[in-house]
Amino acid sequence: MAFKEPKRLTVRQPPFLIYIVDDDEDDLLFISNAFKEIGLENVCKGFLSADDLFQDLKFNATSHLPDAIVLDYEMPKMNGKEVLKKLIRIPDFENIPFIFYSDNLAPELETELKNLGAACCIKKGVTTKDQQKVANQIIDILKK
16 A cells, blocks of 8 residues: 655745635735735735635636635625635645634534635734734744
């Protein structure tokens, strides 16, 4: 029986490319600013809906894949879980970590999301310091 080597996550060193999907424009701005505050500018590309994300991927997926995708859970039309289910079926995305970034996720839902393939679930920060902590958590995931 041949030993199958585990797949390795290939992550570019900073600057990373992190896609963030959140229907709240303020939250997109807050997390983007948090990365700037810790010295990483222009690492985030924000999308206000799943439709916006899929439109971008349709035109850019073969040329520039993100290092991580951060998803809000509660969004109109298609929630974060539905986005995750759709993306994990695409072979190019099998090594990209999906991180849920939401105000309130029940422990059962967190478990379900992780079982579907999410790397982790992070609670949205309220203060600038909280947001920087979230940005650092995302970077730590990318460095694993």
